[in-house]
Amino acid sequence: MGLIENIKENAKKELKTIVLPESEDERVLQAAQKVLEEKTANIILIGDEDKIKADAQACGASIEGASIINPKSFENIEKYVNELVELRKSKNLSKEEATEIMTTEPRFFGCMMVRLGDADGLVAGSNSPTADVLRAAIQVIKTAPGINTVSSAFIMETVDGKFGDNGLILFADCAVIPEPNAEQLADIACATAATAKSVVGLDPRVAMLSFSTKGSANHPLVDKVQYAVDLLSERNVDFSFDGEMQADAAIVEAIGAKKAPDSKVAGKANVLVFPDLQSGNIGYKLVQRFAGAHAHGPVVQGLNKPVNDLSRGCSVDDIANLVAITATQC
Ligand SMILES: CC(C)(COP(=O)(O)OP(=O)(O)OC[C@H]1O[C@@H](n2cnc3c(N)ncnc32)[C@H](O)[C@@H]1OP(=O)(O)O)[C@@H](O)C(=O)NCCC(=O)NCCS
Numbered sequence: 001m002g003l004i005e006n007i008k009e010n011a012k013k014e015l016k017t018i019v020l021p022e023s024e025d026e027r028v029l030q031a032a033q034k035v036l037e038e039k040t041a042n043i044i045l046i047g048d049e050d051k052i053k054a055d056a057q058a059c060g061a062s063i064e065g066a067s068i069i070n071p072k073s074f075e076n077i078e079k080y081v082n083e084l085v086e087l088r089k090s091k092n093l094s095k096e097e098a099t100e101i102m103t104t105e106p107r108f109f110g111c112m113m114v115r116l117g118d119a120d121g122l123v124a125g126s127n128s129p130t131a132d133v134l135r136a137a138i139q140v141i142k143t144a145p146g147i148n149t150v151s152s153a154f155i156m157e158t159v160d161g162k163f164g165d166n167g168l169i170l171f172a173d174c175a176v177i178p179e180p181n182a183e184q185l186a187d188i189a190c191a192t193a194a195t196a197k198s199v200v201g202l203d204p205r206v207a208m209l210s211f212s213t214k215g216s217a218n219h220p221l222v223d224k225v226q227y228a229v230d231l232l233s234e235r236n237v238d239f240s241f242d243g244e245m246q247a248d249a250a251i252v253e254a255i256g257a258k259k260a261p262d263s264k265v266a267g268k269a270n271v272l273v274f275p276d277l278q279s280g281n282i283g284y285k286l287v288q289r290f291a292g293a294h295a296h297g298p299v300v301q302g303l304n305k306p307v308n309d310l311s312r313g314c315s316v317d318d319i320a321n322l323v324a325i326t327a328t329q330c
């Protein structure tokens with residue numbers, strides 16, 4: 001069974017409720033139909049019921065079985081507003097401002113549903129930049145206890161099975177932290193190793209990427225990655241890691257053996273931690289488009305409850321798949 005089939009089978013075992021706040025996007029309505037037909041989650045759509053039903057009919061999506069909630073007529077809106085005021089107390093958010101946010105920004109409303117237990121998880125981002133989804137999640141859901149860093153990973157399913165574990169390889173961080181420091185890079189490595197284990201079932205081998213392999217170049221950017229590797233050693237983590245190393249040394253056995261002969265990770269990495277968001281975001285999109293890889297995610301890591309993002313270029317299947325992934329994280 002393939003990765004997504006496996007995840008969907010797991011999601012079916014105990015149905016979770018996933019919020020899709022971007023009901024104005026026809027791909028979301030079509031994905032809702034798919035999820036309901038496949039029975040991988042219960043679905044809540046946010047918005048005006050008449051409009052959503054008309055839009056669904058116009059795009060040929062049957063959303064029967066989905067719940068629809070309109071924040072403007074939601075009976076518990078007062079509770080949601082009060083919770084947001086409390087959460088943003090240090091920023092002096094007024095009740096009027098909180099009411100405006102809760103009734104006009106469905107991503108914030110949806111995250112509040114998840115925070116307060118009225119839903120189990122949320123998937124958004126097909127119709128909004130990642131930053132908007134992340135801001136709502138960070139402000140409303142917050143980080144998990146003991147975690148400082150929210151980051152993300154793409155589960156890349158490459159076609160010929162040559163790289164990673166039978167073609168499965170995680171890329172991080174491709175969506176959240178523009179210029180991670182060494183501490184944050186170490187946090188990203190730990191979070192992505194955990195995602196590799198819990199969501200994909202891999203035994204993680206993490207490569208900390210750079211334009212240098214084991215000191216082949218000297219530059220402050222290389223020093224940062226080396227420092228992140230030192231931090232991982234100090235943390236006594238329970239997964240294999242190594243770096244700094246170049247991408248070819250990380251994933252091609254012969255090149256790994258030449259450039260980093262003593263490494264347990266070089267040549268067989270199944271988690272790639274990019275040194276910054278420029279390289280991570282560009283890197284995943286090139287592999288997705290040039291190599292025809294499926295890019296599942298970005299799976300957001302470090303939050304107290306599951307909220308996952310989509311690329312605006314996503315397909316209906318991408319949304320339905322991410323809903324199943326989210327359901328298994330609940
Ligand atoms: C994630 C992101 C939206 C946060 O931006 P922001 O809201 O402007 O962040 P700020 O630096 O103003 O911080 C706001 C709050 O969020 C927290 N925060 C921001 N990023 C965080 C992270 N990665 N992990 C944990 N907390 C974070 C800050 O500590 C701060 O907390 P406070 O309100 O309690 O003081 C921003 O880093 C971003 O835009 N990232 C790139 C997203 C993107 O475009 N990706 C490419 C396409 S996928």
Ligand SMILES: CC(=O)OP(=O)(O)O
Pocket residue numbers: 125128129130174175281298310311312313
């Ligand atoms: C993850 C990502 O790159 O999102 P978008 O394409 O929407 O910017």
